[in-house]
Amino acid sequence: MTELVATGITKDFGGLRAVDDVTLSVPAGRVTSLIGPNGAGKTTFFNCLTGLLEPDDGGVTFGDHDLTVLETHERARLGVGRTFQRLEVFTGLSVFENLQVAAEATSPGNTFLGAFKLRHRPDPDVLDRVDAVLDRLDLTWAAPRVAGDLPTGVLRLVELGRSLCTNPKVMLLDELASGLDEAETDQLAAVLTGIAADGIGILLIEHDIEMVLSISQDVHVLDFGKIIASGTPREVVANPAVQAAYIGAERGEPAAKRSGARRRRRGAA
Amino acid sequence: MFYAQLILTGLARGALLSLAGMGLVLTYRATGVFNFAHGAIGVFVAYVLYAFSTQWGLPLVIAGPLALLVVGPGIGVLLERAVFRPLARQGATTTEKLVATLGVFVLLLGVVITVWSGSTRVPVKLVPAKHLSLPGSLDMGYDDLANLIVLGIACAGLWALFRFTHLGTEIRAVVDRPELAQLASVNANRVAAIAWALGTGFAGITGVLLLSRGALEPIILNLVMIEVFSLAVVARLTSLPIAVGAGLLILGAGQSLLGNVVIANGNGFIGNSFDALKPNLSVVVLFVALLVYKRLDVVGEAAERVQRLAAPIRTSRTVRSAIIGAITAAALVVLPLVLDNNDVERAQSFLAFSVIFVSIVAVTGFSGQITLGQAGYAGLGAWMAARMGNAWDLPVIVAMILGAIVAMAAGILTGYPALRRRGLFLALTTLAFALLIFRFVLQNKEFAGGSDALLIARPEWFTGPVAFYYFELGWLALMFLLARNLRSGRLGRALGAMRDSEDGARSIGIDLRAYKLFIFGASAFIAGIGGALFVQRAGVLEAEQFFPLSNLFWFAAVVVAGVSSIPGALLAAFIWVMLDIVSGVDGLSQLVIGAGALTLGRLPGGSLIGVIRTLSDRLEASARTTFRAARQQQIEAREKADLPELEPVDVYAPSEFASKVMTANGRSSTRTAGERQRGGTR
Numbered sequence: 012m013t014e015l016v017a018t019g020i021t022k023d024f025g026g027l028r029a030v031d032d033v034t035l036s037v038p039a040g041r042v043t044s045l046i047g048p049n050g051a052g053k054t055t056f057f058n059c060l061t062g063l064l065e066p067d068d069g070g071v072t073f074g075d076h077d078l079t080v081l082e083t084h085e086r087a088r089l090g091v092g093r094t095f096q097r098l099e100v101f102t103g104l105s106v107f108e109n110l111q112v113a114a115e116a117t118s119p120g121n122t123f124l125g126a127f128k129l130r131h132r133p134d135p136d137v138l139d140r141v142d143a144v145l146d147r148l149d150l151t152w153a154a155p156r157v158a159g160d161l162p163t164g165v166l167r168l169v170e171l172g173r174s175l176c177t178n179p180k181v182m183l184l185d186e187l188a189s190g191l192d193e194a195e196t197d198q199l200a201a202v203l204t205g206i207a208a209d210g211i212g213i214l215l216i217e218h219d220i221e222m223v224l225s226i227s228q229d230v231h232v233l234d235f236g237k238i239i240a241s242g243t244p245r246e247v248v249a250n251p252a253v254q255a256a257y258i259g260a261e262r263g264e265p266a267a268k269r270s271g272a273r274r275r276r277r278g279a280a
Numbered sequence: 281m282f283y284a285q286l287i288l289t290g291l292a293r294g295a296l297l298s299l300a301g302m303g304l305v306l307t308y309r310a311t312g313v314f315n316f317a318h319g320a321i322g323v324f325v326a327y328v329l330y331a332f333s334t335q336w337g338l339p340l341v342i343a344g345p346l347a348l349l350v351v352g353p354g355i356g357v358l359l360e361r362a363v364f365r366p367l368a369r370q371g372a373t374t375t376e377k378l379v380a381t382l383g384v385f386v387l388l389l390g391v392v393i394t395v396w397s398g399s400t401r402v403p404v405k406l407v408p409a410k411h412l413s414l415p416g417s418l419d420m421g422y423d424d425l426a427n428l429i430v431l432g433i434a435c436a437g438l439w440a441l442f443r444f445t446h447l448g449t450e451i452r453a454v455v456d457r458p459e460l461a462q463l464a465s466v467n468a469n470r471v472a473a474i475a476w477a478l479g480t481g482f483a484g485i486t487g488v489l490l491l492s493r494g495a496l497e498p499i500i501l502n503l504v505m506i507e508v509f510s511l512a513v514v515a516r517l518t519s520l521p522i523a524v525g526a527g528l529l530i531l532g533a534g535q536s537l538l539g540n541v542v543i544a545n546g547n548g549f550i551g552n553s554f555d556a557l558k559p560n561l562s563v564v565v566l567f568v569a570l571l572v573y574k575r576l577d578v579v580g581e582a583a584e585r586v587q588r589l590a591a592p593i594r595t596s597r598t599v600r601s602a603i604i605g606a607i608t609a610a611a612l613v614v615l616p617l618v619l620d621n622n623d624v625e626r627a628q629s630f631l632a633f634s635v636i637f638v639s640i641v642a643v644t645g646f647s648g649q650i651t652l653g654q655a656g657y658a659g660l661g662a663w664m665a666a667r668m669g670n671a672w673d674l675p676v677i678v679a680m681i682l683g684a685i686v687a688m689a690a691g692i693l694t695g696y697p698a699l700r701r702r703g704l705f706l707a708l709t710t711l712a713f714a715l716l717i718f719r720f721v722l723q724n725k726e727f728a729g730g731s732d733a734l735l736i737a738r739p740e741w742f743t744g745p746v747a748f749y750y751f752e753l754g755w756l757a758l759m760f761l762l763a764r765n766l767r768s769g770r771l772g773r774a775l776g777a778m779r780d781s782e783d784g785a786r787s788i789g790i791d792l793r794a795y796k797l798f799i800f801g802a803s804a805f806i807a808g809i810g811g812a813l814f815v816q817r818a819g820v821l822e823a824e825q826f827f828p829l830s831n832l833f834w835f836a837a838v839v840v841a842g843v844s845s846i847p848g849a850l851l852a853a854f855i856w857v858m859l860d861i862v863s864g865v866d867g868l869s870q871l872v873i874g875a876g877a878l879t880l881g882r883l884p885g886g887s888l889i890g891v892i893r894t895l896s897d898r899l900e901a902s903a904r905t906t907f908r909a910a911r912q913q914q915i916e917a918r919e920k921a922d923l924p925e926l927e928p929v930d931v932y933a934p935s936e937f938a939s940k941v942m943t944a945n946g947r948s949s950t951r952t953a954g955e956r957q958r959g960g961t962r
Contacts, residue, residue, distance in 0.1 A: 087789035099784030101777045112773040113788040122770050131769025177788050
């Protein structure tokens, strides 16, 4: 069982500390959630975990591997999968191909030899993997559709499926449920629980608190780049600091100040 | 005193470059558009002045201000209003804006060449050709003095504008923080219009003053503009003072001094290479600056994609495109048999360009990397093939392949900068590479073997016009096959993934570095073959065949024709080589390319190929509806007559032939439904 461990991750944008000394672990087979107000630094933290951003301080390990020195694609090949809040679907490919290219990227064989082949036969193992994932996510209907033509909610599932096709050991899911309706969210929650049951560790950024509380075993709360609370869903909800962070942001008096800072932060991110 | 004089003359020339550089940077800073048409606008204004003054006989006191202060800035306002404001509103990417400026470039040069027949004329001199004697026996022409004065006025004017006027403050606000400026109700459109007016106004002044020194001729100034580009890059596209300083010191005084350095023993390899370097300080400066700077200040380039230029990859073939392909292939095979020799030669040129354009489709259409460097790879391939063939007495075909392999190596080498660069930055880097090849290899007397042109032999059995045509056609077919492989199967999907989302591709374990280097190498290989064919066709290799500015035309032509599909390369070559001849209208090709580049976003399907596909999709759909209705009637008629029932035919099901084609293609049969309902720009 491989555990993803982030230690003391810190990331600055100019003079602004977007992620401040964040330490957390994503154990295999469990759903860990990372919640917090908009602009708290969650996505920036994800980018540090996957290597899209280089943290100013801190490190990431994955089982026996030190990920800190590895590039994004190397981390992905070791089994760190992710989805994006701002969708990064391959819009010009069909849904099937979106998943297929992911499965192929993590299966053996030299892609470049394809330049000299007369026939391009897809690997049957890859096709099976893709079909299985499509089936699991109920996406078979969308397989032939061009991804760019589909609505956001579907594309979030496509990204999830794409990541699943790489046979990940841990998945970082960034606001997967946004854009889904209630029934779809319930369905998604069931799928995620199933994925965790397969022994995959899930780290979930999510705003749908109900979903977070229902499926996660551990919850961490990020505010202004810092973890202000960690624990079981029940403990976290009861935590006064967490309530202040959420309600304070909603009520609005400090909100002007906060949203100003956040705007800058998001711009930088 | 000799050196002081050199510096003085250099400064005067540098002043003009600085002026143009300021214009370029100003426009870029305020609008995020790097204007590749900057030089073309300068040329255009110089010709307009010529028309006013020489052709219409207006007195200079009227013609001068009219051209410099009305026409020049007016072009900027017009461009902002008609082209770049709509683009900005659509949220155009830097790439789309780049293509639009290429459109302006092509159109303006087209107008100049069509209206003034491209011939050399005597330019209008605004400044009397007198000389001023300075202390220390220095000597300065009035025109040199005028350059410095104009730059001084421009700098002082801009400084005062920014320092003292409300408008200047607004411009600075927009430049610094566009979103905040908008909140503070700064009229961004007005600021953009002013920035454009200043930019093209400066370009116009530069054009008139620079061209007044020699002959009025369009291409020279466009080459000068490359020097201006290098200034803008040195200034990181942001700093006006650095642009001015670099113009005066490096390209002005520095270039002037360097041009007069004579190294001892200057006839050998080193001497000749140094001679090639001498007038080309700007090329070196540009290339070094591009390599040194990790990134340029990129205005509004948060999510840079070529995506919108490139339509989705169509992997499965429909019957229709199979038929069209077969007809085109048959036509190409039969063509030389029905043409006379003259036309066969044109057709040869068309084929050579098709090959070069396939290389653009491969790198830009399939993988999303911009290139303005294909002329460099093509030239390098052609030149290496010729030199190696001559030196080692190799068969032509072997030499060609070796030459293309060298081009491929160069492609991989330039792919390195592409690893961290996108959009504009990549475009400039590849353009700088093409310039390097042009200046230091193709124009180098040492390399060219002592003469200005290399004689090129055709392969042994293909010397006749028709035979050589088929030789080219064979290569084109091979390159088509290679390009097809680059977008099919596992490789094509991975490249397509990289094109659509680099972060997405990395997150599933695709090593972008390998793919970028690969595609640059493969594309340069194809371009190298195309270049070799091109010079074999001509029988000689001259540097001008691979003129760096050709890249701008070529890229625009391919993007307008359809950069995401291989047939787009053919169409682009047809427009570029044949359209003027076939239609009998001079300059029509430039009109089509230029206008196409300006309206790209509004074309259904996003390109000319896209337009054709959309139209034929519609035709097919309406034909289907008609067929279905007829069938339905038939069925009803039979029902009425109480005849045995006919099985309904599903016209949407692929025909037997189609399913064969598609299953041969792997699983793509599952994809056809999606293929059919596509047709939008995405």
